[in-house]
Every structure is written in structure tokens, then in C-alpha cells.
Amino acid sequence: MPVAETGDPSRLDELIDERRAKARALRDAGIDPYPVGVRVTHALEQVRREYDGRLEPGEGSGAQVSVGGRLVARRGHGKLVFLVLREGDTDLQVLAALDTLGPEAMARVEDLDLGDWVGVAGEVVRSRRGELSVQAGTVTLLGKSLRPLPDTWHGVRDVETRFRQREVDLAINADARRVVRIRAAAIAALRAEYADRGYVEVEGPVLHTQAGGALAKPFVTHANALDLDLYLRIALELHLKRLVAGGMTRVFEIGRVFRNEGLSPRHNPEFTMVESYEAYADYHDIMDLTQALLQRAAVEAVGTTALDHDGGKVDLGGEWPRRPLLDLVRAATDRPGLSYDTPAEELRALAAAHDVHADPAWGPGKLVLELYEKLVEHTLWDPTFVVDYPVEVSPLARRHRSDPHVTERFELIVAGRELANAFTELTDPDDQRARLEAQARARAGGDEEAMAVDESFLRAMEFGMPPMGGLGIGVDRLVMLLADVQTIRDVILFPTLRPER
RNA sequence: GGGCCGUUAGCUCAACGGGUAGAGCUCCGGACUUUUAAUCCGGCGGAGCGGGUUCGAGUCCUGCACGGCCUACCA
Numbered sequence: 379m380p381v382a383e384t385g386d387p388s389r390l391d392e393l394i395d396e397r398r399a400k401a402r403a404l405r406d407a408g409i410d411p412y413p414v415g416v417r418v419t420h421a422l423e424q425v426r427r428e429y430d431g432r433l434e435p436g437e438g439s440g441a442q443v444s445v446g447g448r449l450v451a452r453r454g455h456g457k458l459v460f461l462v463l464r465e466g467d468t469d470l471q472v473l474a475a476l477d478t479l480g481p482e483a484m485a486r487v488e489d490l491d492l493g494d495w496v497g498v499a500g501e502v503v504r505s506r507r508g509e510l511s512v513q514a515g516t517v518t519l520l521g522k523s524l525r526p527l528p529d530t531w532h533g534v535r536d537v538e539t540r541f542r543q544r545e546v547d548l549a550i551n552a553d554a555r556r557v558v559r560i561r562a563a564a565i566a567a568l569r570a571e572y573a574d575r576g577y578v579e580v581e582g583p584v585l586h587t588q589a590g591g592a593l594a595k596p597f598v599t600h601a602n603a604l605d606l607d608l609y610l611r612i613a614l615e616l617h618l619k620r621l622v623a624g625g626m627t628r629v630f631e632i633g634r635v636f637r638n639e640g641l642s643p644r645h646n647p648e649f650t651m652v653e654s655y656e657a658y659a660d661y662h663d664i665m666d667l668t669q670a671l672l673q674r675a676a677v678e679a680v681g682t683t684a685l686d687h688d689g690g691k692v693d694l695g696g697e698w699p700r701r702p703l704l705d706l707v708r709a710a711t712d713r714p715g716l717s718y719d720t721p722a723e724e725l726r727a728l729a730a731a732h733d734v735h736a737d738p739a740w741g742p743g744k745l746v747l748e749l750y751e752k753l754v755e756h757t758l759w760d761p762t763f764v765v766d767y768p769v770e771v772s773p774l775a776r777r778h779r780s781d782p783h784v785t786e787r788f789e790l791i792v793a794g795r796e797l798a799n800a801f802t803e804l805t806d807p808d809d810q811r812a813r814l815e816a817q818a819r820a821r822a823g824g825d826e827e828a829m830a831v832d833e834s835f836l837r838a839m840e841f842g843m844p845p846m847g848g849l850g851i852g853v854d855r856l857v858m859l860l861a862d863v864q865t866i867r868d869v870i871l872f873p874t875l876r877p878e879r
Numbered sequence: 880g881g882g883c884c885g886u887u888a889g890c891u892c893a894a895c896g897g898g899u900a901g902a903g904c905u906c907c908g909g910a911c912u913u914u915u916a917a918u919c920c921g922g923c924g925g926a927g928c929g930g931g932u933u934c935g936a937g938u939c940c941u942g943c944a945c946g947g948c949c950u951a952c953c954a
Contacts, residue, residue, distance in 0.1 A: 389924045390889050393906060436913085451915075458912035475912065492905075506913045525889085529904045531916050532891035538946050539890095550890090593954060613954090640880090640952050751954095771954080789954075799954055827953080850954085879928090879944060 390526070397524045400489055404519065409486075411522035416497055419444045422468040425502060426510065433504035438513070444499040445470065445512060446520055448549065449492055450530050459487055461514075463496060467555050471511040472498050483517060493523030493549075537867075542878060544871050557868055560679045561857045565632060567678035568652055568851075571671050577628040577654060582617035584610060584634070590835065591615030591774070593827045594637040597647075610636035614653040615774065615848065619803060620838040622655045622846055630654035632853070643865040644795065647874045650853040659847035660802040661786045665763050668790055668798050668849060669698055672761075672856065679860050686862050687793050690759070698761040700788070703750050706764065710753040718742050718768065718783035725749075743768025743783065756794040763788045767801075773813040773829060775801035797856055800849040807839040 401411045420428075420443045433439055447463030447470065454460075457476040462469050474487045478500075490496060500515035528534045533551050540547040540554070547554040569579065587606070589596035591613030599608050614631045621629050632652045639645065656663070676683045676694050683695040708716045711728055725745040729736040734752045736745055747768055758764070766784040769777060775785035786802035804810050814831045821828035857869040867873040 388889085389906085392924075393889060396906075453914050453917050454911080455914065455917080456911040458914085460914050460917085462915075471915075473913075477912080505915090507915075509913085509915065511913095526905065528890040529916090530890095531904060535891070536886095536946090538886095541946095595953090637953075642953085643948085645953065767954095796954070876945065 393526050394524050397491055397522065397526075400491070401522045401524070403489075404522075409519070411519055413518070413520065416446065416518065416520055417444065418446045418497065421445070422447050422463060422465040422470040425470055425512070426468055429502055429504075429510055433502075433510070435504050435508040436506045437504050439502040441502050442500065442515070443502055443512060444497065446495065446497045448523075449490055449494045449496050450527075450549075452490070452492065454488075457484075459484075460511075461487070461490070461496070461498075463498065464549075467552065467559075471505065471509050472496075472500075472514050472517075473503070473505065473511050474514045474517060479514060479517065486519070487514075487517050490517075490519065491523055491526075493525070493527045494519060495521035495523070538875075541867055541873050541875060554868075557857070557861045557863060558871070560861045561853075561869060563679040564675040564857055564860055565652075565853065567675040568632070568671055568853075570678075571674050572628075572630045572654060575628065575667075577630045577656070578626060580618070580621060580626070580629050580631050581633065582611070582614055582631055586611050588830050588832060590829050590832045592635075592637075593829065595639055595826050597636050597638045612637050613850070614651060615850070616832060616835045618653055618655050619843065619846070619848070620835065622657055623838040623841055623843045627657035627844065628655070641874065643867075644855070644858075646854070646866050646870050649866070649870070651850055652853055653848065653850045655803065655846050655848045657844040657846045660845070661765070661788055661800060661847055664800045664802075664847040664849050665698075665700065665788060667847075668763075668800065668851070669761075671851070672790075672797070675856065676860055685859065687859060688862070688864060690793075692760060692793050692859065694761055694792070698763055698790070700763040700765050702766045703764050703768075704746060704766065704784075706754045707746055707749045710757075711749065716746075718746065741770055743770040747771050755791055755796070758791040759793055761790060761792045763790055770816075772801065773817050774804055774810075776804045776806075777809070792859055795855055795859075796852070797859065798849060798851045800847065803843075803846045803848045805839065805843040805845055807836055810839055811836055 404411050422445055425443055425445060429439065445463065447465040449461055450464045450469065451462035452459060459474040461472040461474060463472055474484065476484045497518040497520045498512050498514045501513045503511050503513045505511050527546060528550050530550055534540055534546055585608040587608060589609040589612045594612040596609040596612050599610065601608050612635055614633055614635065618629055618631060630652060632650065634648050635651050636648050638647065641647065673683055673694055676685065683693060685692045685694065704716065708714050711732065713728065720742060722742050722745060725742055726736045729745060729749060732749065732753060734748055736748065765788040766778060767787040769783060769785050772785040772787050775787040778784045778786050788800055789796050790798040814829055817829040818831050821830060854866050854869050858866060861869060863869060
């Protein structure tokens with residue numbers, strides 16, 4: 379009837395109208411299509427676990443269960459109907475027989491639609507063909523589905539649907555559920571490893587009065603009560619270091635950070651980082667920590683350190699090599715004599731020879747880093763700690779104990795991508811102030827990503843900090859590696875998209 | 880920000896040099912008491928939005944929207 383009202387309804391509208399009509403008919407019969415107070419005795423997964431390997435084909439268990447799930451398949455045989463319920467990753471068959479249910483209940487089973495949430499109470503049996511099933515004694519509609527789901531055979535491939543309507547993706551695509559579980563297990567493993575090492579989990583502020591701790595453009599928002607512009611955090615670093623100054627000698631935080639920059643298969647404006655700080659540790663200790671964290675995350679999330687990735691293999695097992703950044707650039711450019719004392723003009727010429735863009739304002743450190751990023755980083759496949767980054771590009775890292783040109787900093791590269799960034803932290807307040815002031819000058823010169831001088835942070839440092847090592851891990855990229863997916867949008871449940879129209 | 884590409888039924892995909900758009904699944908009607916992509920018979924349903932060229936446009940041109948890839952940017 380709404381067909382005439384809307385004039386030219388789409389097929390989808392017709393399908394929805396049919397389902398609404400069924401819901402209406404149920405209400406008219408005194409049945410709530412959205413009931414409450416339903417209890418189940420077993421998750422579907424529990425039924426499978428308890429009866430896997432038990433019961434002969436055609437045998438009944440005598441045990442009664444009450445289960446729930448989404449109806450994802452139906453095979454009708456007239457007086458016998460096979461239903462398949464899905465709950466999470468588990469599917470379980472239901473036998474609905476006219477003999478057992480009677481004509482009235484059987485008619486309501488016939489009226490169920492794929493996508494409906496359904497409760498079934500009955501005996502656990504094995505069908506004649508050997509499929510573990512529940513022989514339905516009662517069938518209850520738990521939640522009427524008004525909108526047809528994509529068919530379970532083909533799934534949903536359209537990426538826009540998958541990202542915008544993640545509920546559909548999860549309901550239909552087992553791989554989407556797999557990634558969610560890997561993510562959860564990896565994060566749980568990181569927490570467990572930190573807990574085992576005596577770290578305390580903390581939560582810093584998300585709203586900052588100035589954005590610091592990384593080089594990135596922030597999002598700006600406004601606090602009405604304070605009539606104050608605030609910035610969404612771009613890193614966790616500065617507040618965590620203040621906590622160490624306060625005597626919290628081992629702290630970590632897992633949290634969302636926000637960077638107002640471009641989107642790409644590897645960048646989402648909001649993403650998840652874990653950062654940790656450990657008093658008395660240096661970057662060598664943090665490399666050991668990083669290796670332990672990621673190896674544990676791999677084992678607990680996917681069961682092995684030998685990962686399939688992007689058509690190849692990546693093994694996170696064993697000891698990971700530690701390679702000075704300058705050595706890597708020397709090798710890549712075939713210039714063994716290269717150093718941070720090499721004149722900038724010569725480095726610029728070298729960059730030009732390798733088609734690497736070089737800004738005239740850059741000094742030797744930045745030029746060497748640029749050469750590394752363009753020539754070397756993407757070539758590092760197995761886990762590699764790249765160590766000793768130039769001072770001028772590392773404003774929060776301590777100078778190297780024996781080389782004034784570089785800092786005690788490393789990045790972990792796996793499969794050509796940065797997974798972690800860490801250093802022996804700078805704890806000298808005067809050195810820190812000088813570095814931040816250099817950043818502030820760059821900022822005044824138009825560099826929107828340069829840091830500002832954070833007086834609260836400097837004051838904390840002036841009270842005195844223990845020596846410490848700090849670590850930041852990109853959780854999304856870690857999950858991409860573990861789950862073998864190529865876009866960050868596959869590991870973030872609701873990635874940033876333009877609004878649909 | 881720039882370049883290239885995509886958008887066909889609820890889902891997954893076709894076709895054609897510009898000439899009435901096909902299939903499978905889903906859905907609707909029917910048969911069927913052990914199927915599991917059940918099967919069998921019958922049926923409904925479609926070109927992202929807007930302009931233009933043309934006798935005629937899903938197809939050619941163009942604007943817009945959304946998306947993808949590359950690039951730029953990016954600790």
C-alpha cells in the first residue's frame with residue numbers, strides 16, 4: 379500500500395515495507411517484535427564448544443538450551459526448516475519442524491526474515507547429515523530486522539558500505555570480525571606486558587592548551603566556559619614525562635591522538651598510540667622493551683611471530699638488528715665518507731642526484747634524514763631498529779652520550795613502515811628550553827608543525843627528572859601488520875569519512 | 880591541494896561500435912520432514928544527482944556528490 383503513496387518506490391523501499399508489515403502484524407497479534415527480558419542459557423559458541431566431537435548423526439543429547447543469534451540463512455523443506463543463527467563468529471543450525479512446533483509457531487518461523495535476531499529453546503541434537511543443531515521447541519523473535527542485509531555468500535565488498543556501515547561489515551564479513559579480535563588481543567597483550575613490568579596505566583588530558591610532543595598540525599576546539607581555544611592532543615608525551623617527574627617511574631598510556639593532516643591508506647586523523655616512560659632506562663633498554671611488547675602482541679593476537687604480510691613474510695621473532703641511520707644512508711648513496719660534518723651544499727647535491735627534494739633552509743641533519751626516508755625506510759622489511767637520529771629533527775630526545783650530532787633515538791621499521799619511535803629522553807631543562815626555542819623560531823617562520831615552548835613542561839623538568847627512556851607505538855599500524863591488511867581503515871572501526879549525502 | 884579511475888537491482892557481478900539492460904543470491908507466490916550456496920516451478924525489481932550533444936545516451940561531453948589509487952603533506 380505504501381507503494382502507491384510514494385509513487386515510485388525502489389526495490390529497497392518495497393523490501394522494508396514488507397518487513398514493517400510483518401512487524402505490524404505481530405503487534406496486532408500481541409507479539410512485541412522488540413521484546414525485553416529474554417534470557418539465554420548458552421552463547422552459540424558455548425554450545426559448539428560443549429558438543430564438538432559429541433553426538434552421532436541423528437542423535438539427540440537430551441540437553442535443553444536456550445540460545446540467541448541473528449538469522450543468516452534459511453533452508454526450507456516444507457514441514458521442516460533449517461535456520462542458521464549467527465552470534466559473533468559462531469554459526470549454529472536450528473531445526474524447526476512442524477511436528478515439534480505445531481502449525482502456529484511454524485507459521486511464525488516462516489515469517490522470519492534474514493537479519494532478524496531470534497531466540498531458540500530446544501534440545502541439542504546432531505542432524506542426520508551430522509550438523510550440530512538445536513531442535514527448536516520454541517522460537518522467539520528477539521529483534522525484527524527491517525532492512526535487508528547483503529547476502530552472506532558474496533558478502534559486502536563495497537568499501538564505502540564497509541566503512542560507513544560497519545555493523546553490516548561485521549555482520550556479514552568474517553574478516554572484519556577477525557581484525558577486531560586481533561586488535562583487541564594485541565592491545566590486551568601490550569597492557570599485560572606493561573603490567574608484568576610494573577608499569578602503571580594512566581590517562582592524560584585530551585584537550586591541551588597547546589599541542590606538543592610531536593610535530594603535527596592540531597585540531598582546534600573551543601571551551602565556552604573558559605572562552606578558550608583548546609587543541610586536541612597530537613601526542614601523549616609531555617604529560618607522561620611530567621608524571622615521571624612526579625615520581626611515577628613507570629607509566630604508560632593507550633590513547634587516541636589527533637592530527638589535522640592528510641588522509642591516506644596509512645593515515646587517519648584520529649589514531650591510537652601507546653606511549654610509555656621508564657625511569658633509569660635508556661634507548662637500548664627501550665629497544666628490548668619494544669621487541670618484547672611486539673613479540674608478545676603477535677603471539678597473543680595471531681599465535682605466531684611469523685607473519686604473512688602483503689604477499690610476503692615478516693618474522694618478528696629473534697633479536698632485531700640495530701642500524702645507525704647514517705650508516706644506512708652511507709650504504710644507500712654509496713658514500714662511505716658521509717657524515718653530519720659533510721657540508722650542506724654537498725648533501726643537497728647528493729639529494730638532487732637521488733631525486734630527493736631538499737629545502738634550502740635545511741641543515742645537514744635534516745638532509746640526511748630526508749635521504750634516509752626517501753631512499754632507505756621503505757626498503758627495510760624485517761624488523762629493524764634504526765638508531766641515532768640527528769639532533770635538529772629530534773627536539774625531545776637526549777643528545778647521544780658520545781656523538782653530539784645525533785640523539786639517542788630509534789625508530790622501529792617493519793615492512794617499510796614506522797611502527798615505533800623512542801628515545802633516551804631529554805631531561806636537561808636548559809637544553810630542552812633551547813631546543814623548544816629553536817622550534818618556536820621555526821614556528822614563527824611559518825612552520826605550522828613546529829613545537830611551541832611549553833612552560834608547564836619545562837617547569838616540571840626544572841624540578842628535576844630521573845633519566846628515562848620513552849616509547850611510542852602506532853597501534854593501528856601494528857594491527858595492520860598483525861592482521862595483514864593494507865589500509866588503516868580496515869583496523870579503525872569507524873574511520874573518518876566525508877558525510878554521506 | 881594535484882592527477883587518474885570508479886559509481887548498473889537490497890548484495891555480488893555482466894553485457895554492447897550510441898538503438899527496449901542480463902545473471903546468481905536476496906525478495907514475493909507455489910512444491911518439498913535432514914538441508915547446509917538445499918533443490919524444483921513461477922514472478923517482482925535497476926543506470927549516483929544535474930546539465931548538454933543526438934532522431935535516440937547507462938554508453939559521448941560537462942558540472943556536482945561520494946569513494947578508490949597515486950602524488951603532495953605527514954615523527
